Amino acid sequence: MAAPDSSLADLGAPRLTLLPQPAPPLRARARHYGLATLFLATVALPLGLAAWYLWWVAADQYASTVGFSVRKEEVASPIELFGGIADISSSGSSDSDILYEFIQSQEIVETLEAQIGLSTLWSQPDDDPVFAHEASGTVEDLRDFWRRMVRVTYDTSTELIEVRALAFTPEDARRITTAVFDESARLVEDLSAIARADTIAFAEVELARAVERLKAAREAVTEYRSRTQIVDPTADLQGQMGLLSTLETQLAEALIAADLLRDSTRDSDPRIQQADLRIRVIEARIAEERRKLGVGTGESGQDYATLLAEYERLAVDRQFAEEAYTVALAAYDQALAEARRKSRYLAAYIRPTTAEASEFPRKEVLLAALAFFLLSGWGVVVLLYYSIRDRR
Structure with a gap:
């Protein structure tokens, strides 16, 4: 008898399926407790302490803001108005740069410390060692705290400066921004005064030099006239030439x-002798006058050629000194006008504000930032731990 087909037997028989064994229940191990303890110690506990400090210990801080810009007023002169050139107002970028650095400098910190007592204002909360200033600190500590409590924003394109100061009362914050504005205005006035002084300083020096040169030239002419007893050798020479012409x-x-007489009388006539004597006298006088004009001597013992040459030299020196004085005086007047028509001033587009509510410290932001860094640090430690464990 034939055996039954095995394939048919398989079709009719029930099929058995092997199911996977269930995983054993997870058991907390020592490393898990260690990581949890690490989380509590490095994340949860610091966050809890930080939240407690921010909401129950940290003193409220109030902000005051002031905004200003350095302006340079230039009133056009009549010549510029006539020519159609007028520059009424423009910003001084270099002055704004100086002012921006000044507000962050130690100088303004020392000045405001003497005026309003910055260290006293910022050390009033005795129970807030984190956000309050240590009153017994050095001026360098106060400068560092100043840069922490005072934020200076400078827009180079618009040349606007904005200062935000924090304090533990609204009034103190406003006092700080007001003092910053006043000191900034004083600095701008000093810069304007220095600019005016620089504008006229060179012109004053040149004018003083021209005055001294003119005085020396005029004194030389006066000394010449006193020595020679001749006011104007040119006029005197013209007189001598007129006298010589008359004598001739x-x-x-x-x-x-x-x-x-010789044609009409005898040679023994006395009138001829008188005429000859007159001729000899006139010729002698002409010769004397000619010697004075050439190689002879004048009243001072010098010939007119030498006197005239000396006078011409002195006259040229005096004329040059007078022209130099005129130019220097015009330059000085122009410098004064330039200094008067240019002035710098501080224009406030935001007056010092007074806060009604505390906005600082930003508790939520600080707590969120702290949580991010703590969690990041804890996560890095966990990753390092498992990386080392897997390598073993």
């Missing part, structure tokens, strides 16, 4: 008269 005319007339 008289000589010509005397010669003609003598010739007429």
